[in-house]
Amino acid sequence: MDKIIVRGNGPLNGQIPIAGAKNACLALMPATLLSEEPLTLTNAPRLSDIRTMTQLLASLGAEVTALQDGKVLATSCHGEINPVADYEIVRKMRASNLVLGPLLARLGHAVVSLPGGCAIGARPMDIHIDALSALGAEIELREGYLHAKAAGGLRGAVHEMRFASVGATENFLMAASLAKGTSVLKNAAREPEIVDLARCLRAMGAQIEGEGTSTITIEGVDRLHGATHPVVTDRIELGTYMLAPAICGGEVECLGGRIELVESFCEKLDAAGISVEETERGLKVRRKNGRIRAVDVVTEPFPGFPTDLQAQMMALLCTAEGTSVLEEKIFENRFMHAPELARMGARIEVHGGHATVHGVEKLKGAPVMATDLRASVSLILAGLAAEGETIVSRVYHLDRGYERVEDKLRAVGAQIERVKEDT
Ligand code: UD1
Numbered sequence: 001m002d003k004i005i006v007r008g009n010g011p012l013n014g015q016i017p018i019a020g021a022k023n024a025c026l027a028l029m030p031a032t033l034l035s036e037e038p039l040t041l042t043n044a045p046r047l048s049d050i051r052t053m054t055q056l057l058a059s060l061g062a063e064v065t066a067l068q069d070g071k072v073l074a075t076s077c078h079g080e081i082n083p084v085a086d087y088e089i090v091r092k093m094r095a096s097n098l099v100l101g102p103l104l105a106r107l108g109h110a111v112v113s114l115p116g117g118c119a120i121g122a123r124p125m126d127i128h129i130d131a132l133s134a135l136g137a138e139i140e141l142r143e144g145y146l147h148a149k150a151a152g153g154l155r156g157a158v159h160e161m162r163f164a165s166v167g168a169t170e171n172f173l174m175a176a177s178l179a180k181g182t183s184v185l186k187n188a189a190r191e192p193e194i195v196d197l198a199r200c201l202r203a204m205g206a207q208i209e210g211e212g213t214s215t216i217t218i219e220g221v222d223r224l225h226g227a228t229h230p231v232v233t234d235r236i237e238l239g240t241y242m243l244a245p246a247i248c249g250g251e252v253e254c255l256g257g258r259i260e261l262v263e264s265f266c267e268k269l270d271a272a273g274i275s276v277e278e279t280e281r282g283l284k285v286r287r288k289n290g291r292i293r294a295v296d297v298v299t300e301p302f303p304g305f306p307t308d309l310q311a312q313m314m315a316l317l318c319t320a321e322g323t324s325v326l327e328e329k330i331f332e333n334r335f336m337h338a339p340e341l342a343r344m345g346a347r348i349e350v351h352g353g354h355a356t357v358h359g360v361e362k363l364k365g366a367p368v369m370a371t372d373l374r375a376s377v378s379l380i381l382a383g384l385a386a387e388g389e390t391i392v393s394r395v396y397h398l399d400r401g402y403e404r405v406e407d408k409l410r411a412v413g414a415q416i417e418r419v420k421e422d423t
Pocket residue numbers: 023024026094095121122123124125126127128129163164165166167168193307308330331332
């Protein structure tokens with residue numbers, strides 16, 4: 001197992017290219033199950049989660065070929081399809097549940113293991129089940145697997161989700177694209193990854209309107225055809241690297257970044273004393289004069305502040321002037337980075353869904369442990385500005401969501417290296 005060693009140093013300067021979005025790509029790849037014709041995804045990120053989805057799709061009978069060093073994924077699913085998504089693959093990643101909608105739509109039945117994923121909360125599947133049941137699927141849980149069937153095929157329906165779940169919106173979109181008749185999803189998630197999936201499905205011949213709003217209308221079609229689709233920029237990777245110059249000083253241009261992907265995040269950066277400027281190639285981030293100011297943050301579904309940037313934002317606020325309160329409204333157990341940051345001298349109190357961060361002048365390097373994907377990168381960010389050396393172990397979480405993190409940070413002047421762990 002690898003670990004990452006970070007030495008706190010001065011300002012960071014230069015450019016960081018932002019990859020295609022992991023979370024978009026993980027929803028786009030299963031869309032290949034909806035058509036006999038090939039689906040090609042460009043601007044794909046090179047991550048272990050993408051390899052896990054490749055493995056899952058292959059186990060179902062689809063082909064996924066990584067071209068151009070993994071930046072292009074050529075997918076197709078023209079042969080026999082296995083309807084069973086096995087626990088051994090699904091447990092590695094919750095996004096595996098995104099094969100449920102497409103399998104049901106294409107085959108009329110599916111058996112999908114309940115997922116695992118990051119240990120950041122209960123993450124049940126009830127919203128997915130309700131949404132697909134509304135389309136006429138009968139779903140029951142037996143021995144850890146969801147057994148779903150739609151005997152006469154899926155039928156369009158109006159459905160309102162109890163919460164705007166990202167994954168359930170994606171499953172519903174894919175399933176309803178091949179259902180008979182019109183479907184309307186109310187209280188749909190509005191994340192850019194949903195918009196990206198809808199665009200891709202439309203390129204495949206689906207009839208979808210309203211993506212990016214709370215009401216999405218889908219007119220079912222008999223079949224979908226092949227398409228080539230570029231994966232949208234990863235707004236979470238973008239926000240993460242925007243925080244590097246915010247924490248360390250200097251000026252970094254994040255190539256491919258766009259304000260509309262990270263608007264609520266940018267508002268908080270501005271309030272904390274960080275300037276963000278749109279350029280022709282991306283977003284240029286610079287720390288204004290003086291110390292970071294404390295800000296309060298509440299995580300919410302898009303367009304609110306993303307939960308996937310909460311841990312990284314906390315790393316910034318650890319050295320702010322004053323006290324910040326971070327409220328986590330999406331996942332109930334997502335402050336596992338707080339005790340690790342405390343090992344570096346941060347002063348954080350966690351009470352339920354709130355974390356109160358009392359800013360300190362400086363963090364100090366320490367051995368820390370990554371507990372989930374976004375927590376790992378927050379520890380790296382904190383280490384970049386800490387005095388001395390920070391050793392982050394269990395970085396396999398990191399490789400699920402960040403391609404070549406150490407190369408990208410080193411290119412702007414960070415002192416960071418990856419070493420093999422003994423145990
Ligand atoms: C997606 C993202 C993840 C991000 C999250 C919230 C992918 C692959 N992952 O996850 O990085 O943190 O959106 O922006 O896109 N819930 C239920 N029942 C359900 C489904 C969800 O109670 O059936 C709850 C979850 O436990 C959680 C909340 O709803 O508390 C949000 O989950 P959801 O929007 O579904 O997130 P994911 O699609 O799993």
